[in-house]
Amino acid sequence: MDFSKDFLNEMQKNLENMKKEVLDKIESINLELGEQSEAKEEGDIVQEVVDRTLKANFAEREKSKLMKINQALGKMQNGTYGYCIDTEEPISEQRLRANPLALRTVEAQEDFESNR
Numbered sequence: 001m002d003f004s005k006d007f008l009n010e011m012q013k014n015l016e017n018m019k020k021e022v023l024d025k026i027e028s029i030n031l032e033l034g035e036q037s038e039a040k041e042e043g044d045i046v047q048e049v050v051d052r053t054l055k056a057n058f059a060e061r062e063k064s065k066l067m068k069i070n071q072a073l074g075k076m077q078n079g080t081y082g083y084c085i086d087t088e089e090p091i092s093e094q095r096l097r098a099n100p101l102a103l104r105t106v107e108a109q110e111d112f113e114s115n116r
Helices: 005-034 042-078 093-098 106-114
Strands: none
Touching: 005 042, 005 093
16 A cells, blocks of 8 residues: 555645644753743752753653654655554554654554563
């Protein structure tokens, strides 16, 4: 089964929109992390450290997601987008619409998770 050009265009648009959202989030977090602290009391300083750590962790997750989006866009370019990395079978359009970053068919994903 080959994917239709319309479906691939839809997925590429979705991935590009996801990429823009992630880049905007990363930029926002980086701006927040760059702000100077006004905290003077110990409790405020501790809370700020916790907040900064959480934001940094969130930024790392977003950077990981950005890498996956870029990989998916690369697969789109080389014609391998939408095919399972384990079985090389096509991933269902329904699954890709729900998760444009899916790398495996449902069955292959279940096998992968049960073997972890």
